[in-house]
Amino acid sequence: MQPVNIKSYRAIFLIALILFTGSCSTKKNTGVTRTYHNVTSYYNVYYNGKEAFKDGVKKINTNYKDNYSLILPVFTFSSNDAVREAFGDMNRTIEKCSKCVRKHSITVKPKRKEGKKQDKTSKEFYEQTEFVNWIDDAYLLIGKAQFYKHDFYAGIETFSFIVREYSDPEIKFEAYLWLGRTYVEMGKFDKALEFLTKLETEKNALPESLVGPLAITQADIQIRQKQYESAIPFMITGVANTKNKKERIRYLYILAQLYQKIEERGKAFDAYGKVIDLNPNYEMTFNARINRASIFNAASEDSKPLQKELIKMLKDDKNIDFRDQIYYALGNIALNESDEEIAIKYFLLSAHLSTLNPNQKALSYLSAADIFFDRPDYRNSQAFYDSAVSILTPEYPDYVSLKNKSQNLNELVKNLVIIEREDSLQRIAGLSDNERNAVIDKIIAQLLEDEKKEKELAALQQQDMVYLQQQGNENANQEGNWYFYNPGMLGMGMQEFKKKWGDRKLEDNWRRKNKSVVSFEDISSEGEKSADTTKNIFSTKSRDYYLVDLPLNDSLLLESKHKIEKAYFDMASIYKDRFNDLQLSIEGFQKLLTRFPETEYRLSTYYNLYKLYALTKNFTLAEEYKAKIMNEYPQSEYAKVLGNPDYFKELEKIDNQVKFMYQATYKYFIANNCDEVNRTYQFVDSAYNQSTLLPKFAILSALCKGHNGDTLALKESLGKFKERFPDSEEVNYANEVLAALERKPRELELADIKKDEFGGELSKEIIDSIDLAIFTLNPQQVHYYLLVVANQKTDAKRVQFNLTNFNLDYYSFLEFEVASELLSADYTCIVVKKFKNQSMAKNYFEGVIIAGEVLQELTEDSYRDFIISAENYATFLKDKNLLTYQKFFNQNYINQ
Helix, strand or coil: CCCCCHHHHHHHHHHHHHHHHHHHCCCCCCHHHHHHHHHHHHHHHHHHHHHHHHHHHHHHHHHCCCCCCCCCCCCHHHCHHHHHCCHHHHHHHHHHHHHHHHHHCCCCCCCCCCCCCCCHHHHHHHCCCCCCCCHHHHHHHHHHHHHHCCCHHHHHHHHHHHHHHCCCHHHHHHHHHHHHHHHHHCCCHHHHHHHHHHHHHCCCCCCHHHHHHHHHHHHHHHHHCCCHHHHHHHHHHHHHCCCCHHHHHHHHHHHHHHHHHCCCHHHHHHHHHHHHHCCCCHHHHHHHHHHHHHCCCCCCCCCHHHHHHHHHHHCCHHHHHHHHHHHHHHHHHHHHCCCHHHHHHHHHHHHHHCCCCHHHHHHHHHHHHHHHHHCCCHHHHHHHHHHHHHHCCCCCCCHHHHHHHHHHHHHHHHHHHHHHHHHHHHHHHCCCHHHHHHHHHHHHHHHHHHHHHHHHHHHHHHHHHHHHHHHHHCCHHHHCCCHHHCHHHHHHHHHHHHHHHCCCCCCCCCCCCCCCCCCCCCCCCHHHHHHHHHHCCCCCCCHHHHHCCCCCCHHHHHHHHHHHHHHHHHHHHHHHHCCCCHHHHHHHHHHHHHHCCCCCCHHHHHHHHHHHHHHCCCHHHHHHHHHHHHHHCCCCHHHHHHCCCCCCCCHHHHHHHHHHHHHHHHHHHHCCCHHHHHHHHHHHHHHCCCCCCHHHHHHHHHHHCCCCCCHHHHHHHHHHHHHHCCCCCHHHHHHHHHHHHHCCCCCCCHHHCCECCCCCECCHHHHHCCCCCCCCCCCCCCEEEEEEEECCCCCHHHHHHHHHHHHHHHCCCCCCEEEEEECCCCEEEEEEEEECCHHHHHHHHHHHHHHCCCCCCCCHHHEEEEEEEHHHHHHHHHHCCHHHHHHHHHHHHHCC
């Protein structure tokens, strides 16, 4: 073999270098460059980004802790806390995939061979926008990583780019799916359904790999909206088309929960059985067994085998921390068999043992509370509802309803306690001195005995703490000398705390189980505070301490009787209005009349009894109280209403009459005729206070308080509305108005304009010198809505995106144009076009404030918004002086 000389080596190296350099270029589109970039884009960068993404998803799933007392969330990525653990991996994914796009994307067209006729395949090839296979996958992975970081706006831009730029059906359909999921996470379900519907219409072309994810996402939407029955068909499809075992088990468990929620017990029982057969983790298996035990059919099955299995589980050391759930399941079995007493015992035992699972403790209290409420035993029910609500967080389903129910019960029990307390105090006051002192001495003796027991208990606890300290000191040198630097001691201390107190929210009065029902002294009124002050100078072991509360003279006795009188009326009204317990309400009103025949509430009591007897079909007694009203109070509004002899025949027509009156009242409201609004509301409240439309009259009357600009009066009236109608649909609107009123007004007065745009202070001379002559007022001209944002303080594109979504949510029937205009390097103007006149633009302006979605993320110094006529807008763009138009706007729109 002839040796190769140096010149030959150099030539070969030069040719290889030229070929390699040519293949690296993304400016040329040849078979060599495409092959090179397809290989290197995957193995050099995309693969690493994909692995980082997998690691991030694994961390999310590992760190997420399921709450089995609620329907499990379909996706763990909804949790802000869980996804935070994966930020590093998702950032690496975005970095690697962005590098893939930047270094390997080929968009230039390949050279055509002259004279060669193009077939369909060749034509499709040349019409591609991207010639490297992994680029669209990289974009999709970038979008997913942004989504998992909860950077939803960036994710929407990325997925939308894929849909717009790429024709590959599989990647395009998946982008549509992730767009839908993004809008679901943002709570915009209608928008999400738009994208998912696109996939539904393309079902024949939909890749098999997306059938399951599409169905699961649709189920997720239904579950989030509490449409549990509607979610089931989607979840069935999702389970059938999910190959990943862990995901399939999770979806199957949720399906079982959905069946249980709609009381399809047989199907739920079978679904939980399938979950157990698939051998999931211990916690899910345990909860599936517990739920199966809770929903067995008492009518057709023997509960003894289930009870035996649960009692066996109690003896297993692995289940020590799950005993609360086991007793809860035993309680449900007893309840299914209509053994309420045993059920209550199990539920309360469950709550007592639940020191590590606050959700289970709350559920156990709720179950006991429900039993007492249905009996009805409102006092016990109140205690357990209050305990449950004190543990639950606002995220719990129906939390607001439960809290309102608890507050109503608190109010009811407060009146019951007032009656008992004042009766007891009057009884003791009526005794002779010797008898009274004997009663007080007995109370003092019991107090001394209780103190003795508490001291003995404290001594035992002190011994326990000494033991704990000795145990902890063995490792003190390694773990730290002070209690709070010693993890072992701190852990034991936390366990002791939880054994004694359970899980408590960090708040005032944390030791008190029932913060709403207070002690004997706490329920005293404002007038009694002076008496309480007097009590403080006496020892609780002296007779004088207890004598202070007793009504020992005529004025105190009269005051005590007034308290009882009012408590009876309030109690009977609560039974009727808040619990619809007509019989107890009747008893309450009757007791009021028996004890206080000349009560100041007599007319209202007569009318309430008339209505209650009519509702319970006791027309004889109803007529009796009607006669009392007509004879004793002939000029009252009640008498006028009842003067119609055909009143009972027309009861069925009342609803239609009230509806007609509401339509008229609403017209009065629109016309700013608040006198008629208030007059009609007062009449309906008196004559038809059982009508379901009453809250609608009440909210109009409340809103009238703001028609003259009295914000404080409006807040007060809306607050009273919420107290009276806590469960009405109109409460949501009242909350929106109150939230809007709490937002700081944005330059509503000229005196507030003391800053140049969003910055420094301006002198009075500069403010006074502003010339407004360049603008003209024309209310009938076409108007625009302007939102000017400071570029250094907020993202103008994001604000524009929010404004566009706001229009889609609330004004989809109007085709608004949303555009942006750069006023300067510092400010961007976002404009919504167009409105027929000033009035329509002002309605939109107020709608943006009330809804809050567009402005809620903006700080006060980052934006200003206005409405402006088309002519003034053209002037504003030329002048570009925000302060000038702000002054004009305040004078001519706000102040007017």
